[in-house]
Amino acid sequence: MQLQKLNIILLLTAGGLGAYSDSRGMPGVRKEVADFIERRDGYPSDPELIFLTDGASKGVMQILNTIIRGESDGVLVPVPQYPLYSAAISLFGGSLVPYYLEETENWGLDVNNLRQSVAQARYKGITVKAMVIINPGNPTGQCLSESNLREILRFCYQENLALLGDEVYQQNIYQDERPFISARKVMMGMGPPISKEVQLVSFHTVSKGYWGECGQRGGYFEMTNIPPKTVDEIYKVASVSLSPNVPAQIFMGLMVNPLKPGDISYEQFIRESKGVLESLRRRARMMTDGFNSCKNVICNFTEGAMYSFPQIQLPPKAIEAAKRAGKVPDVFYCLKLLEATGISTVPGSGFGQKDGVFHLRTTILPAEEEMPEIMDSFKKFNNEFMEQYDDRSGYSRM
Amino acid sequence: MQLQKLNIILLLTAGGLGAYSDSRGMPGVRKEVADFIERRDGYPSDPELIFLTDGASKGVMQILNTIIRGESDGVLVPVPQYPLYSAAISLFGGSLVPYYLEETENWGLDVNNLRQSVAQARYKGITVKAMVIINPGNPTGQCLSESNLREILRFCYQENLALLGDEVYQQNIYQDERPFISARKVMMGMGPPISKEVQLVSFHTVSKGYWGECGQRGGYFEMTNIPPKTVDEIYKVASVSLSPNVPAQIFMGLMVNPLKPGDISYEQFIRESKGVLESLRRRARMMTDGFNSCKNVICNFTEGAMYSFPQIQLPPKAIEAAKRAGKVPDVFYCLKLLEATGISTVPGSGFGQKDGVFHLRTTILPAEEEMPEIMDSFKKFNNEFMEQYDDRSGYSRM
Known part of the structure; x- marks a missing residue:
């Protein structure tokens, strides 16, 4: 070596x-x-x-x-x-x-x-x-x-x-x-x-x-x-x-072929690389828990990689609104999310999904200290979106 | 800029x-x-x-x-x-x-x-x-x-x-x-x-x-x-x-967007870049002249790029010897050149040629001070090769 x-x-x-x-x-x-x-x-x-x-x-x-x-x-x-x-x-x-x-x-x-x-x-x-x-x-x-x-x-x-x-x-x-x-x-x-x-x-x-x-x-x-x-x-x-x-x-x-015990910067290397991975682990948990606390959103835990891929259960009214706007439903949702919060995600349809099932993909890479605020912002948007297109709601702000 | x-x-x-x-x-x-x-x-x-x-x-x-x-x-x-x-x-x-x-x-x-x-x-x-x-x-x-x-x-x-x-x-x-x-x-x-x-x-x-x-x-x-x-x-x-x-x-x-007049290293940049190109120009000339001084070799001047592509007029006996050795004639010549001198060239057939016409490609990149020795070495090899396969020569060292 x-x-x-x-x-x-x-x-x-x-x-x-x-x-x-x-x-x-x-x-x-x-x-x-x-x-x-x-x-x-x-x-x-x-x-x-x-x-x-x-x-x-x-x-x-x-x-x-x-x-x-x-x-x-x-x-x-x-x-x-x-x-x-x-x-x-x-x-x-x-x-x-x-x-x-x-x-x-x-x-x-x-x-x-x-x-x-x-x-x-x-x-x-x-x-x-x-x-x-x-x-x-x-x-x-x-x-x-x-x-x-x-x-x-x-x-x-x-x-x-x-x-x-x-x-x-x-x-x-x-x-x-x-x-x-x-x-x-x-x-x-x-x-x-x-x-x-x-x-x-x-x-x-x-x-x-x-x-x-x-x-x-x-x-x-x-x-x-x-x-x-x-x-x-x-x-x-x-x-x-x-x-x-x-x-x-x-x-x-x-x-x-990274640093080995005894190499001059080994301790720092271990501290930093472990630090990055442990922070990503905490972020994966925060994000999954955040998504799962949202109405009509279910999300498997990110066991590995860098992504969260929650399913967004869009109400029929939202799907109709998307159709009227000429958009695929998950694209419609992701664009609304972007406009309302500045959070940029990728519609699940870009990755392939079963018919009538919608997702978005986001990375777990935002800074750890910003994660709570991001998930709060997402939750607020999602609540309002789901309320707006709720079958039982009588009005539409569209 | x-x-x-x-x-x-x-x-x-x-x-x-x-x-x-x-x-x-x-x-x-x-x-x-x-x-x-x-x-x-x-x-x-x-x-x-x-x-x-x-x-x-x-x-x-x-x-x-x-x-x-x-x-x-x-x-x-x-x-x-x-x-x-x-x-x-x-x-x-x-x-x-x-x-x-x-x-x-x-x-x-x-x-x-x-x-x-x-x-x-x-x-x-x-x-x-x-x-x-x-x-x-x-x-x-x-x-x-x-x-x-x-x-x-x-x-x-x-x-x-x-x-x-x-x-x-x-x-x-x-x-x-x-x-x-x-x-x-x-x-x-x-x-x-x-x-x-x-x-x-x-x-x-x-x-x-x-x-x-x-x-x-x-x-x-x-x-x-x-x-x-x-x-x-x-x-x-x-x-x-x-x-x-x-x-x-x-x-x-x-x-x-290279250095401009007034930039701190401009003079050195011009000196070095001009130096490289002028040396390449001298090498192109040495190589062309060297090839053209050889028996059965004709070579156009390298106006640009980094290569010399001399035509090697192989005598019929050399072509026959190549056939017996199971080699394309220019490959045969280039291998003999490599064995005799250590000079590595690319047979012209790799680039496509008219039937029955043979070349080799070499770069003009060897160090300028080594160029005379390289061309002498080539010339010596080529002379011996051409003599060996000369139609009028009665013997073959093959």
């Missing part, structure tokens, strides 16, 4: 960050990522199967582009989902095959839903080639349990699906009951044939965690059980745009 | 480079790019039509992806060409329509060749949608003249082609007779209908010039006469991967 650090220092002093790197990223940093994965999961990882990318999104796009040949190729994507997946699948001309997360089961994943989604897609002539999981979930904030991950892997094995594990929020966990566990660790633990045959690509980033360096655009993906010929093709495509940006590669190295 | 600088300083002090920017890049830097283009060309430029990218390659890929719907869409690409174009067109499933640059005309572009290429493509059922020019040329090093650019623009207008102007080497010019002139400047000077109707996208980068900060991955493209709906679509696609990396955006701002 000292050698890696030395390599980076040499790089910085001899010529700096000015040159292209290997199209897969600098070997020294890829080695650091492999060591990080091994420490995390307890199974060795091969730097040759780790590619550094300009953010995790670019990695996801590259892998989806490799998988999708045309519109008859389908990819299973959770709904609600982070819109990167719908956008990229559409850009590459493939078919999105949705599977619904169960809100009443704390956004858990029911393998029977998966089977149904695959059967429906096949009936339409779609070859389902891969499945995406986002763990912890965006926008839903759930952490997948080990038993759930086992079911998913068994399903991928049976159905011959590659598994794409979007694990960018692995450091952002706000409860102790269900710690993050990587798809790779579960897979390795299951032994052959699953550990030897399921094709898995896992994604990570410097944009989240307690560092949140999104502007750097740094990420990696790690491939397991991907045929060497495919790895070569992915390398070839990566080389078309020469190399990921070099400063973000250095960031990635620092992220996966 | 002071305001732009202030914006950047505020950005750096308030929160740093950690946040995503607008998916098109920071407004302040896009304004600086627009001002740079206006100063360069004498025509105003609109920051809303300038997108910052992770290097010029990513911008080229994004525009090609926008243009190509399927294999019946063709893009005119020069041969020899920088392989980004062939790779990206193939990745997006389109058709490359080659047009040959004329080596005996100093790699100039003959519009009659263009017409022939388009006619042949149409005969095959291909809709030719766009034309790529690389000016200054990579790997060929020529600078297009104003009259040649006018012909190209007239041709694009007549044939309804979008023009993609890869102008990443615009700062790298090594002669005074033919300074760099942008496609946009020529187009604007031609007046309507061409200036109002030809769709032009121009590319630039922080990876070349006298700075050469390739590892940062910074670039931009500027769109002219692109329909607003298309610009919106390009914006939407850019937003899928959130934003270009932020440090490289700052680099781009510094590149297009």
